[in-house]
Amino acid sequence: MSTRSPLVRGMRDLYADELASIRSVESVFGDRLESYGYELIRLPTMERTALFTRGIGESTDAVSKEMFTLDDETDSLSLRPEGTASCVRAVIDANMYRGNQPKLWYAGSMFRHERPQLGRYREFFQVGAEAFGFDGPDVDAELIRIVQDVWEILDIADEITLEINSLGNATSRRRHRNALVEYLAQFNDQLDEDSQRRLDQNPLRILDSKNDRTQKILEQAPSISDYLDDESRNHFEEFQERLERFGIKASVNTHLVRGLDYYTHAVFEWNTDKLGAQKQVGGGGRYDGLCELLGGVPCPAAGFAIGIDRVALLRNELGIASPTSHPDVYVIALSDEEDDFALDVAAKLRTESSLKVRVHQGGGKVKARMRAADRSGAAIALIIGAQEAASNHVSLKWLRINREQVTVPVTELPTTLLNSN
C-alpha cells in the first residue's frame, strides 16, 4: 500500500542548478528595478475571481479556461494567472495613487491550468513592474530600458528580440475594432474556427492567429496604424524615438495585440527562438483604463512581466552557469575528541567572515570525512586532529587547486582564508 503522493501536474520541485539559475535571474531584475527607484510589493497568490474576469478580460484564454478556481464560502477565488490585476487592486486599496506616482515591482508564482511542456508550467514565476500616474511614453521607454539592462547583465541580449506596437487610445482602438470587424465579417466562413468565435468576443486577437488562411485574409485588413488619432500617433512616435535614443532595437509588428484585454497605446513583447515552441519571455504595455475599470480613480499606468523561469531556461540552453550555493569551508574533526574545538573554530569563522562554513557530522572514518568534504563543494577543508587541537592550530587543505596543505594558528585563520583566493 502506497502512501506516497505524486507531484501535481505542472508543479515542480526546484533545487540545485535550476533554482540557482532562477534565483539569479530574479535577483538581477530586483536589483536593477530598485536601481531605477521601483519599490517591492508583495502581493497575495489568491484573489477574487472577479478581479481577473473584470481586469484581464472574460474572453481571454488565461481567464476563461486556464484559471485554478475554487469556491470559498461566499466568493469564487482564483490563483493569480498574472500580476498586474493584483497590483492595480493593491494600489487602489491603499489609495497609493493620490498625490503620488508609485513605481512598484513584484515577483512570484503565477498559475495557469495549461498542459505543461518545455518552458511552460502550471506554476511559473514572473517578475513584473508597474508605474502608476504617468501618461507619457517616457515611462514606457524606461520600462523597456530596464529590461534591456537586465538582458545585458545576464548576457542574453543577443538572443532576445523586442517587438512593439500601439493599440492607440480608447477612441482609436474602438474605431479600428469596428473597421476590423466589418472587414472580417465578409470573410466569416473562411476564417478558422477560433477566429470566428473571436469575431464577436475579442476581434483584435484574430490578428495574431497562426492560421495561414486567416493570415492571408488579414493582409488586406484595416491596420491599427491607420486608425491612430494624433494623440495616439504622437505617443507611439515619441516612444519609438526614446527607444532609439537608448540604442534599443525594436521592430514594429502591427499584429501584436497581447493576450490580455487591458492594453492601450504601447504594447511590447520580448521573444527568443531558443526555447522550443515557447517564444515569449516577457511582455507588457500601457493600460490607461484599468485602474478605473477596477473601481479606482482614473490613473494612467504601464508595466511589464517577465517569465523568469523561461529566462533561466534560456540561459541554461546557452550554457551560462549561475553560482550555486555550496559551502566555502568544510570543517573536519578527525575524532570525537576534537569536536568541540572544531565547533568553536567554525563559530569563529562565521562571526568574523561571511564564509559559508559547514561542519562534518555523522562520524565515519577519515576517508569518509574527506570524501564528504569533497562532495560538499567546499573549496577548503579545515582539518582538526589531536595535534592541531592541542596547539590551537588548524590545518588547511585546498580541495580544488593544487596547493600545499598548511597549518596555521586559529587566530590567523580568518585572514588566511580571506586571502587564500
Next chain:
RNA sequence: GUGGAUGUAGCUCAGUGGUAGAGCCCCGGAUUGUGGUUCCGGCUGUCGAGGGUUCAAAUCCCUUCAUCCACCCCA
C-alpha cells in the same frame, strides 16, 4: 482541452511471455591523520499504480497517474 512518445536501481538505460541486468553513483578495502585518480570487493528494485489474460507477465490487454514533445495559448 487535443495528439504523439515515454515510465525498469539514486542517475542513464538494456531486457518483447520462463530465475530482473549493465554502466555510472554509493559503501568497504588496498592507504589505521587526508578527498578527487587507480586496483579489488560489495549493496541497491512495490519493473509508475490498479485490474485482467496466462501454468507463468517488466513483457500481452484495460484503466489510471506522471513525465517529455507538439497543437492551442502564453510567461
